[in-house]
Amino acid sequence: MESNIVTPDKTIIQPAVKEQKASLPVTGMSCASCALSVESMVGAQPGVSQAAVNFASQTLQVSYDPDKVTLTDIQRNVQDIGFDLIIDQENAQEKQEEAQQNHYLALKKRTIAAAILTIPVFIIGMFFMDMPYGNWVMMVLSAPVLFYFGRSFFINAFRQARNGKANMDTLVSMSTGIAFGFSVFNTFFPEFWHERGLHPHVYFEAAAVVIVFIMLGKLLEERAKSNTSTAIKKLMGLQPKTVWRVEGGIEREVAISEVQKGDLLLVRAGEKIPVDGEVAQGSSYVDEAMISGEPVPVAKHKGDKVYAGTINQKGSFRFVAEKVGIETMLAQIIKMVQEAQGSKAPVQKLVDKIAGIFVPVVLVIALISFTAWLTLGGDNALTQGLLAMVTVLVIACPCALGLATPTAIMVGVGKGAENGILIKDAESLEQAHKVNAIILDKTGTITEGKPVVTDILWADGVEPRKQNLQTLLLSLELQSEHPLAEAVVRHLKDQKVRSLELDNFDSLTGLGVKASLQGNRYLAGNSKLLKEEGVRITPELTIQAEALRAEAKTVIFFSENTDAVALIAIADRIKQSSAAAIRTLQERGIEVYMLTGDNQQTAASVAAQVGIRNYRAEVLPSDKAAFVKELQEKGKVVAMVGDGINDSHALAQADVSIAMGKGSDIAIDVAKMTLISSDLQQIPKALNLSKQTVRAIKQNLFWAFIYNLIGIPVAAGVLYPLYGFLLDPMIAGAAMALSSVSVVINSLRLKVQKI
Structure with missing residues (x-):
């Protein structure tokens, strides 16, 4: 304990209280009321200024004065009511x-x-x-x-x-x-x-x-x-355990924990980049989908930034480590996901709210009925009073109340699975029908998520030689390391085009590729390459290229000798069902937003094609989560739909999180719903299913209580003075069983309802 400070004028200054904060896992909780019990017990302890229990993540966030109370004291306090805390932070x-x-x-x-x-x-x-x-x-x-x-x-x-x-x-x-x-x-x-x-x-x-x-x-x-830790583990798994460090020109494999700022590191083809840094030597293409969400790998040259967890494609390079450990962007994404999952308030189940009032009321009624019989009863007052008390407690037994929510949820979850909607927990199914704002990621959600050839337009007069030119184009692109070349190769192979051997192949960084065959020169690349090589592009092809670029498509030219003979348009194609699904959501009065890491032109083009008025381009993972929070602060119930690692923070922050089944494992783990087909038409179905399930839960609660509302007064003996009728405990037991049967049957009705 710190001692008081005495100033020269004898004034005593007490040191400021150094409050500490801790996030502790809680074990043994099985309902939202358990979380409230733990929260109230810890919060009432002297020395604790704030306590908040998150039932969803099973954690206690506590602020306390270590001079007045220890974590062991808090743990003992929690153990007194049947739960426990894990206060040892190692492997917690x-x-x-x-x-x-x-x-x-x-x-x-x-x-x-x-x-x-x-x-x-x-x-x-x-x-x-x-x-x-x-x-x-x-x-x-x-x-x-x-x-x-x-x-x-x-x-x-x-x-x-x-x-x-x-x-x-x-x-x-x-x-x-x-x-x-x-x-x-x-x-x-x-x-x-x-x-x-x-x-x-x-x-x-x-x-x-x-x-x-x-x-x-x-x-x-x-x-x-749901068990959210799986997503965190997979995010952590994106970082390699070892790395190649260059010391005095010699490459040596070391543990990633040994890497310091300023170290020169080597990344080979196919390896994950271990920390954030800047390219010093070499060049390559890096898959940065975890950050940008975009499917096309990014070219990296000297001076370009690289990020931990992204994947090097074909080349190798050396880079200088700039951010290590918890400073890397990957570490920040992990931290943001954890915080977003932990910041959600516990869901106060309707059943728990009712039970909080129902339990003491039933106990009071049972005691009142027993006392009333003892006071006002006749010869058999004790017997009938005891029977009345037991009957009240039997008929009020919360069997149906305990089944009301889980049976409807389980049937709803099963119904969702039959329709290709995987639902992880009750919370998302209960919340989904309240959604009034939906945020859609672009790549892999609205679009298919991979670059494909959308158009190949041939110049006038080359149609008779089209088959031979396709063979030459395939042969040229097969040797290219550019990611877009793979889309061209896939397209031509699907059309059964065959390849042949070319001479003098050369890859021109940032421009394209060139080769020759039997004295003829062939190029595939951008307009800058053709211009430098003196190739003529006809006005018709130029106009077509501009029109395709306006549609946010990437254009590659293919030339023979001095003339451009074709242009190839490549784009991340919009899914056929996206526009219709978005229109359906908007007709329901739901605001639809699109967020993407792609550029402004591409974002505007895609938004226009699917009818979205509100969109943002060039957003980072943290920007997406911040936008979700911004809408929530305006009172919106927000659903986030995404498919990539870069969406995981926003998915964790949203009220309802939906992942595409063809997306990353991490997005699927963080999200509480997964659309197996990755079809946006499933979203309106998921919202309908939520509405039907919540309606069934409320109906179940009605059936669970209607017997009590009628049966408890009768069981207590209110009809005895008038009609001489006293409810038999056996009939009370049957009524209790009937309420449970009613609940189960009502839940099963969900199976036959259309969504």
Whole structure:
């Protein structure tokens, strides 16, 4: 602890509090209300100024005074309510993943075992209730279901109660516990009821089935929960583990951690660039799709910048390291993705909100009904009061409430998969119908994502020799290292054109290629190359070239001797369905934006062709995420649609993130929805599916509660003074089961609805 500072005039100055911040993985959370419990417990601890728990990323962001509270104190506080923190920062993410995986596997085993024991209990309770020793068999089989496989409900309820809180576990444990205890009493002492003219009903099957159904709901939620760390791991995997460092003219392989600013590094063909830097010697083409999203590799010469994680294509070069470690652009992208995923507020499920009110209300009603019977009842006041209390708790048991969301979500997810829409979690499916702004990446999303030949226009008079000229063009481009040459080669090979051997091949950097055959000279390249070589381009070809460039196409000329004989237009072709899908979204009142790392001319051309009015060109990955945030700050619910590594930050930031199935693995991992076909027509379908699923969830909640709204007052005995009617706990159990059946059937209706 820092001591006070005493000035010459005897004034005592206390040192400023040095507050610390920490991001700690939380384990054991299974619902949004769990996150709220952890948040409130940590936030109430002395020395903690701020605490925020993100259920989606399973992390606690905490600001605290280390002089007043330690991380160990905070961890102990969280453990008191049944959860845990990973305070050892070394391999924290791996430990959290391992804990989550172990929790899921343990829950799966417990659910299966509980279901196996519950099936015979259910059969006996519903169809063979009068069989000899039936009650004893059910008691023996249902006891481990409740108190071993379902013990977490009772443990969590006790911990919540100890801290003055109540949640769904409270209601589950009380209703099943009282139903079980009541049934045990009736099994051991049936004569107690016989003497009073009543039949000693048991509710072992109701208690066991409730536990299994709720465990199944939790298992489905765990399985649906997304694991965002996979995307981070793949981003980290873009950086090589070792690098070639040039020392005194000698190349030596060293670990990337040893690289310092100013080191001279070598990158060979096909290798990933390890750090950010500047080319010192050599030239090559580098695939920078992870930064720009554009499919065409970029030419790199002396003085050009290169970035970590990008891929060197065919040449090799040496470059000077300028940014290493966490300073590289790749490291910044990783950091931005992590922050965007961690900054989302936890989704407060509708069920948890209702349960927060529902649980204490049911407990109060049960106690009031018992007290009322004791006070106002007749000869059998204790018996009827006990029956009324048990009936209230049984009919109010939240089995249907626990199934309302997961059943609709699971059917919705299955329906999406049938239609080529893969949905990772409930949050995105619930949010999608609220979307009123959609951002589309250009390359690979609106367009096909790879350069293709769109036009080959031949000069007048060369048509009779077209076949021979195609052979010569293919032979020339086959030897070129330029990325666009691959598009020409693909196009001609698809047309079954064959190649032959050329003489005197020469590659002219930044211009094109040339070769000769039988005394004839052939060139393929830009207009600058033809001009330098004295080749004539006809006015017709010049006009056609300008028209194609206006459509944002790259033009390559092909010449024989002194005359241009053809021009080839290459572009990233727009998908056939893009314009129609964008029009459908706009007709729904959704604002559509296009963002691209490409130049202004290309962006304007593509936007015009698909009918997008709002677009931005030459944007970096961080610019895309910033634009998403800008729209969110204006109150928009934003969907981001992309396919590349450069889209991953914006995808993580968006309210709903959608990846193209043919895009990068990292974009698919970060996004919460994936369109398998990469067809934008699937987006309106995904929004429709969301709307239908949310409607089904709300209907399910209605069915889950309508029985309670009618049944709880009846179970409490409000009709007894008027009609002498007191609801039998068995009927209450049937009503509870019927509400669950109604929920499941309503969810299954989603399967037959059109999207």
